Amino acid sequence: MIFFYHIGKYILFMRKIIKKPQKTNIFINDFFFEIEKIGINSIVIVFIISIFMGAVITLQTAYNIEQAFIPLYLVGLGTRDSMFLEFSSTIVGLILAGKVGANIASEIGTMKIREQIEALDMMGVNSESHLVFPKVLAAIITFPLLTLFSMFVGIFGGYLAVYLTNAIPVDDFIYGIHYYFIPFYITYSVIKSIIFGIIISSVSAYQSYYISGGALEVGKASTKAVVYSSILILFFNVILTQILLS
Amino acid sequence: MIELKNISKSFEDNHVLKDISLTFKKGETNLIIGQSGSGKTVLLKSILGIHEIDKGQIIYGEDVYSEMNNKEKQKIRKEIGMVFQGGALFGSSTVMQNVMFPLTMFSNFSKLEMKKQAKFCLERVNLEDADNLFPGEISGGMQKRVAIARAIALNPKYLFFDEPNSGLDPQTSIVIDNLIKDITLDFNTVTVINTHDMNSVVEIGDNIAYIHEGKKWWTGSSEELMKTENKELSEFVFATKLMRSIKKNK
Numbered sequence: 479m480i481f482f483y484h485i486g487k488y489i490l491f492m493r494k495i496i497k498k499p500q501k502t503n504i505f506i507n508d509f510f511f512e513i514e515k516i517g518i519n520s521i522v523i524v525f526i527i528s529i530f531m532g533a534v535i536t537l538q539t540a541y542n543i544e545q546a547f548i549p550l551y552l553v554g555l556g557t558r559d560s561m562f563l564e565f566s567s568t569i570v571g572l573i574l575a576g577k578v579g580a581n582i583a584s585e586i587g588t589m590k591i592r593e594q595i596e597a598l599d600m601m602g603v604n605s606e607s608h609l610v611f612p613k614v615l616a617a618i619i620t621f622p623l624l625t626l627f628s629m630f631v632g633i634f635g636g637y638l639a640v641y642l643t644n645a646i647p648v649d650d651f652i653y654g655i656h657y658y659f660i661p662f663y664i665t666y667s668v669i670k671s672i673i674f675g676i677i678i679s680s681v682s683a684y685q686s687y688y689i690s691g692g693a694l695e696v697g698k699a700s701t702k703a704v705v706y707s708s709i710l711i712l713f714f715n716v717i718l719t720q721i722l723l724s
Numbered sequence: 725m726i727e728l729k730n731i732s733k734s735f736e737d738n739h740v741l742k743d744i745s746l747t748f749k750k751g752e753t754n755l756i757i758g759q760s761g762s763g764k765t766v767l768l769k770s771i772l773g774i775h776e777i778d779k780g781q782i783i784y785g786e787d788v789y790s791e792m793n794n795k796e797k798q799k800i801r802k803e804i805g806m807v808f809q810g811g812a813l814f815g816s817s818t819v820m821q822n823v824m825f826p827l828t829m830f831s832n833f834s835k836l837e838m839k840k841q842a843k844f845c846l847e848r849v850n851l852e853d854a855d856n857l858f859p860g861e862i863s864g865g866m867q868k869r870v871a872i873a874r875a876i877a878l879n880p881k882y883l884f885f886d887e888p889n890s891g892l893d894p895q896t897s898i899v900i901d902n903l904i905k906d907i908t909l910d911f912n913t914v915t916v917i918n919t920h921d922m923n924s925v926v927e928i929g930d931n932i933a934y935i936h937e938g939k940k941w942w943t944g945s946s947e948e949l950m951k952t953e954n955k956e957l958s959e960f961v962f963a964t965k966l967m968r969s970i971k972k973n974k
Contacts, residue, residue, distance in 0.1 A: 501829055597812035600772060601826050602801035 491684050494606040495614060508612035516578050516613065516679070517620025521627065523577060524570055528561075528628040531569070532635025535560050540645035550646045554654020557636040559663065566628035567667040568715050571674035574621070575707040579682040582613055583703035587686035587696035595687070610683040614676060621675030622668040629667070666722045673714055678707045725749055726771065726882065726914050731780030731790075733763075733770050740766045741777070742938045748914050753905055753928045756918045758935035759960060767935060768886055768918045772806065773797050784882065802830050805875030805913075809887040811867040813859040813874070819846070820855040823873045830878060845873040848910075849903060865896035869903065876907060883908065885917040889924060897921060901928050922967055925949065934960070 499505035539556045586609060589595050598605040633655060640651045682703035689695040726748040733741040740763045748754040758764040769775045771782055773789060782790040784800050792800070813822050823842040827833055833841065846852060849869040859867055868888060875883060885904060889897040905928045908915040917924065925932060929946035934957050936942075942957045950971055952958055962968050 504828060592810055592815075593808040593812040594814060596774060597806065597808055599774065600801060600804060600806040601829065602798040603829055 487688075488680075488684050491606060491687065492680060494604065495610045495680070495683075497604055497607040497611070499607065499611065500604060504608075505612060508608075509615055512612045512616035513620060515581070516616045517624065520574060520577060520620070520624060523573065524624050524628050525631050527570065527573055528566065528631040529635035529638070531565055532557060532561060532632030533639035535565070535632075536636035536639045536651070537643065537645055540640070550650040551654035551657055553640070553646050554636070554651040555657050556654070557651075558633060558655050558659075561629050561632035562663040562667055565632060566625045567670040567674065568711065570625060570628045571621070571671065571678070571711045572708055574624070574674075575678050575711060576704050578617070579678045579703045579707045580700045582679060582682040583686040583700040584696055585686075586610075586683055587689050587699045590686060590689055591692055591696060606687070610680065610687075613683065614679045617675035617679040618672055621671040621678075625667055625671040626664070629664070666718075669722060670715065670718050673718060674711050677710045677714065681707045681710060725785065726916070727781075727783040728771065729781040729783065731767075731770060731777045731782065733766055733775060733777050740938050741770065743780075744935070744938075744940045745780075746933050746940060746943070748916050749931065750914050751909060751912045752915070752930035753908050754914070754916045754931045754933070755925055755929045756916065756933050756935060757920070757925060757960070758941075760920075762935045763938040764918050764935045765886065768884065768916070771916065772804070772884060773801070802878065803881040804884065805878070805880035805882070806884045807868065807871045807875050807886065807888055809890055811859070811864075811871040813867055813870055815859055817858075818855065819851065819857050819859070819862070819870050822859070822870055823877055826874060826877045841877060842873070845877050846870075848876065848907070849873045863896075864891050865893075865899065868892065868900055872900075872903060872907065876911060879911060880913060883911075883913045883915045885915070885919075887919060887921075888917060889919065889921040894923065897923060898927070904928060922961060922964070925961070926970070936960075 536553055536557045539553045540550075543550065543553065586595075589609070595605045595609070598608060637648070637651060637655075640646055640648050685703040685706065686696070686699040689699050728744055728746045731741055731744050732739070744767065756764045756767060766775060770777050773782075777790055780790070781788055784803075787800060789797065789800055814825065817825070820839070820842055823845050824838050827838040827841055831838065831841075843855075846855065849872050851866060851869050851873065854862060854866060854870070859870065862870070883904075888900050888904065892900065901924050904915065904917065907913070917928075919925065926946050926949075929949065932942075932944060932946060932949055933940060934942040934954075936956050942952065942954050944952070949957070949961060952961070962971055
């Protein structure tokens with residue numbers, strides 16, 4: 479029963495979020511501020527994870543090809559498809575659930591326990607929309623861009639690994655990257671990242687918006703935000719894969 | 725004027741407010757006092773509409789606030805200034821930005837006019853030179869004064885204070901009390917204060933309501949309070965030696 483209670487409460491919460499902003503100029507300011515916080519501040523972590531994961535996928539594939547009749551360009555193809563199909567959207571989504579989700583939950587949770595949200599409500603501000611809508615919109619815009627960035631960096635990481643270790647000839651790797659390219663894989667990944675962006679920003683905000691108590695509750699809300707966002711990302715990954723690739 | 729008519733509020737089986745009727749007048753400081761857990765914070769939050777009441781009516785002027793929908797309530801809320809216990813200032817904004825916030829949201833002022841109004845409010849609370857400081861850089865008393873400046877930025881009809889003196893030293897408490905009294909007279913607001921502070925009760929209590937076990941137990945002025953024979957109220961107000969000696973001397 480508690481599950482359905484939260485589903486209903488979350489839907490009502492989302493209905494309050496998606497409202498016309500009370501002051502457009504304040505909304506635009508907040509939106510760009512969130513673009514910086516959610517998107518630009520995540521570039522470094524996405525870069526580090528993507529470059530190393532791209533390199534590791536490439537090396538593991540290269541060192542596990544023992545059969546002589548398996549073409550070496552499959553290493554490049556495997557790296558590309560792993561990055562495009564799964565890593566750049568889902569794994570980066572899980573990493574951002576930790577970074578962005580915890581950040582949103584702690585920010586809103588702290589505002590809640592310091593009565594700042596009540597203060598906004600008392601002034602006649604729609605606090606849900608004022609605080610959460612710019613975050614959700616910023617996540618919708620920045621997550622696909624981070625995903626595309628991760629794809630590019632991951633493949634570059636694979637290229638670097640091949641270039642530095644000579645695990646396979648660089649030309650084979652590059653040929654594999656170009657081989658049988660399916661553009662829809664990028665669309666698929668971008669769609670997933672948009673959904674993951676909505677999940678992370680809204681679920682984290684929901685987890686912290688209704689807390690009461692002190693700092694301990696903020697910590698608990700941050701943990702729940704990361705755990706529930708991650709579970710939902712994995713769940714929707716399966717659903718979206720079935721819908722988009724079947 | 726704010727009028728409460730027979731309001732009740734429960735949280736599941738816990739009956740917190742029981743049939744309370746009160747009137748808060750314009751240009752006067754109306755105090756709600758009571759022990760911790762007596763229901764006075766729930767009462768204040770119910771008057772503000774943060775809690776929905778189960779029974780009764782809350783009337784702001786001519787408008788029955790408790791029966792309005794959220795959209796209608798928002799109109800009244802723009803006429804309310806609220807100072808929360810901890811100040812509830814936005815930590816990432818400067819003092820000036822905090823005071824300007826309600827103006828940017830709800831006024832049609834130009835940026836210059838907003839700054840002028842915010843400056844006026846900060847001067848009114850004697851904080852002329854704190855514009856560019858952040859809440860974390862100023863003392864608790866100054867934070868309360870910034871919160872008061874923010875509350876009066878839109879020239880409210882109704883002012884609410886939740887424990888305005890909590891965490892402040894006695895001298896700063898007197899400054900805040902006097903400020904509340906002066907602002908109430910200057911702006912001619914209906915001012916409602918939820919407090920534990922007996923000094924505030926004696927100094928600025930025009931109308932005092934004592935809440936005990938969720939019921940309105942006693943109402944009167946600070947002069948009447950000093951002469952009260954009500955057992956529960958006497959035990960609460962004259963719990964300290966200081967208050968007993970004040971009563972003796974009076």
